Amino acid sequence: MTGRNKWLIAITLVATWWSVTLVAGVQAVKEGVDDSLVVTEAESPESIARKKAEAHADTMDQPEFGWDPLAIIGSKHDLSALNKRAGAKAMEGVAYDDYGYACVYCHVPPDVGKKSDGPQQIAGWNRIRSDMRDYTLYSSRTFKSTARIPNEITLLCLSCHDGTMAVDQVVNTPRAWKSGEKMTLHMKINSGTDLDHCGLCHDGFTAHDLGNRHIGTDMRRNHPVSIRYPGLGAGASDSLQMAFNSPVDDFGFANGVRLFDGFVECASCHNVHEPSKVKFLRVKPEYLCITCHSY
Numbered sequence: 001m002t003g004r005n006k007w008l009i010a011i012t013l014v015a016t017w018w019s020v021t022l023v024a025g026v027q028a029v030k031e032g033v034d035d036s037l038v039v040t041e042a043e044s045p046e047s048i049a050r051k052k053a054e055a056h057a058d059t060m061d062q063p064e065f066g067w068d069p070l071a072i073i074g075s076k077h078d079l080s081a082l083n084k085r086a087g088a089k090a091m092e093g094v095a096y097d098d099y100g101y102a103c104v105y106c107h108v109p110p111d112v113g114k115k116s117d118g119p120q121q122i123a124g125w126n127r128i129r130s131d132m133r134d135y136t137l138y139s140s141r142t143f144k145s146t147a148r149i150p151n152e153i154t155l156l157c158l159s160c161h162d163g164t165m166a167v168d169q170v171v172n173t174p175r176a177w178k179s180g181e182k183m184t185l186h187m188k189i190n191s192g193t194d195l196d197h198c199g200l201c202h203d204g205f206t207a208h209d210l211g212n213r214h215i216g217t218d219m220r221r222n223h224p225v226s227i228r229y230p231g232l233g234a235g236a237s238d239s240l241q242m243a244f245n246s247p248v249d250d251f252g253f254a255n256g257v258r259l260f261d262g263f264v265e266c267a268s269c270h271n272v273h274e275p276s277k278v279k280f281l282r283v284k285p286e287y288l289c290i291t292c293h294s295y
């Protein structure tokens with residue numbers, strides 16, 4: 001073979017290899033496009049719910065204490081997912097309306113615009129106030145503070161946990177949700193066994209008993225809430241102040257136990273946004289009480 005022929009063969013081989021890889025590359029790009037189309041078509045309710053939650057989170061302030069707002073997805077407070085997780089569509093379209101993503105059961109959806117708070121709305125939240133005429137507020141012989149009508153953030157919890165209102169009783173539903181889609185019984189967290197109450201199935205036989213999660217309207221049975229924290233000084237007697245530790249500021253303790261503008265609320269001890277913690281308790285039960293009480 002002459003030197004010139006060797007070169008021709010070499011060039012032809014390189015050219016062939018190059019065109020083959022080029023064609024393969026174009027093919028791969030095409031397949032790539034097709035793949036992503038397929039993924040979009042098969043988008044699951046879960047991935048749509050996550051996208052909506054992410055979009056909602058983007059409109060809000062970041063939490064100050066470092067927890068992830070999206071961690072609530074898939075937890076007991078993610079009512080959009082309970083339906084599926086319960087299996088066999090146990091609760092779907094029966095117990096409550098599925099608004100498509102978790103946040104809207106508590107937070108006002110970003111797409112409702114600037115509607116002013118209605119008279120029955122819990123200010124700042126997407127929920128209706130419970131009727132306080134039904135309430136018995138906290139009292140005891142030793143209790144020094146004055147129990148008053150609960151503050152907004154505690155009213156939020158009570159709007160589901162006092163068992164008088166349906167879990168899906170929100171002020172604004174997200175725009176994309178069509179009210180004609182689902183007809184449900186709008187059930188309440190309550191051990192009652194009629195069509196009004198989750199206890200219909202959650203009786204400990206058909207499904208787990210949810211009686212413990214029913215706080216009720218008699219607040220004397222619980223730790224006092226919506227009380228000013230005496231450990232902040234101002235307004236409390238010396239002896240009462242002595243019985244409490246000093247927080248960092250009006251917003252709580254270094255270990256994560258929170259005060260809300262100087263007040264003790266349900267959310268002082270619980271953070272629904274930290275579902276990995278037992279009963280959503282901000283600190284382990286053995287440290288919880290001694291964070292505040294100095295016995």
Ligand code: HEC
Nearest residue numbers: 053056057060061062063069070072077102103105106272
């Ligand atoms: C069961 C009620 C509930 C649900 C459902 C819920 N949140 Fe919250 N969220 C709260 C409470 C209570 C606080 C205040 C907690 C605190 O400040 O420690 C809060 C605080 C926040 C904050 C901190 C900023 C702020 O405005 O206080 C962000 C961000 C947030 N939530 C995002 C979300 C997103 C996103 C979702 C849905 C994926 C969601 N939340 C679902 C109850 C809820």
Ligand code: HEC
Nearest residue numbers: 140142143144145224227228229230264268288289291292
């Ligand atoms: C965030 C702070 C805080 C935490 C955490 C806390 N407490 Fe309290 N607790 C208070 C305040 C404030 C009072 C009201 C004191 C008063 O005015 O008499 C109170 C009152 C009480 C009372 C009622 C006293 C009475 O006179 O009726 C009991 C009982 C009690 N706490 C037990 C506990 C237990 C048990 C824990 C742990 C599970 C706990 N507390 C965790 C702040 C706290």
Ligand code: HEC
Nearest residue numbers: 076077105106156157160167210213266267270272279280
């Ligand atoms: C939209 C309704 C709703 C609101 C608002 C709500 N919860 Fe819940 N909560 C639920 C449901 C549903 C469950 C699960 C009940 C069950 O497992 O049977 C639950 C369960 C719990 C539990 C028990 C968790 C466990 O692991 O046993 C705690 C504690 C709790 N919630 C605290 C709170 C606090 C504190 C607030 C207010 C910041 C709040 N919840 C607001 C619906 C709500």
Ligand code: HEC
Nearest residue numbers: 076085086090091095096167187188198200201206207208
């Ligand atoms: C038609 C029967 C039925 C009704 C009504 C019903 N549930 Fe359920 N639920 C089930 C079944 C079945 C399961 C799965 C078994 C279990 O967890 O005990 C379940 C599971 C759950 C779970 C656990 C899901 C998980 O994976 O963590 C929660 C929380 C829950 N239900 C809350 C509620 C609430 C709140 C109501 C009322 C608004 C309600 N359910 C009404 C049948 C029902």
Ligand code: HEC
Nearest residue numbers: 154157158161212213215223224225265266268269279285
């Ligand atoms: C001082 C701290 C503290 C405050 C304030 C507080 N809790 Fe709790 N909560 C606890 C502790 C501790 C437990 C766990 C008790 C147990 O497991 O026996 C608990 C348990 C619960 C449970 C679950 C019961 C169960 O057995 O599954 C619910 C629901 C709940 N709390 C809701 C609330 C609501 C709503 C408020 C406000 C009205 C509130 N909590 C105020 C400390 C607190």
